[in-house]
Amino acid sequence: MAQIEVSINGRTYQVACDDGEEEHLLNLADYVDRKVTELTKSIGQVGEARLMLMAGLVIADELAETVDKLETAQKSTSTVSPDSVKANNALAEAATDALSTVAQRIEGIAASLEKT
Secondary structure, three states, X not given: OEEEEEEEOOEEEEEEEOOOOXXXXXXXXXXXXXXXXXXXXXHOOOOHHXXXXXXXXXXXXXXXXXXXXXXXXXXXXXXXXXXXXXXXXXXXHHHHHHHHHHHHHHHHHHHHHHHO
């Protein structure tokens, strides 16, 4: 199991991850840091826990919006050929799985951050 350092809101955290997942986790942490920075610019420093909660909610909202768009796209495929429907469903399923994995990783990162 690998151990990396991520920096969010100017604070460094040690986070464990599976071997080979280091770069991906660094990219996720960078994304969270950008969201926290955006929130800090708009509302100021309101405490680390609150900023992390708000960033998590913003990211969860983005995830929910993406899932809604995928579901809408799936529903609109009913007028398309069966082959297109199969391809779209496979793509939507893969995207949903990927989003679910990202959500789980974000939850894991949040849990790790709460421990520190």
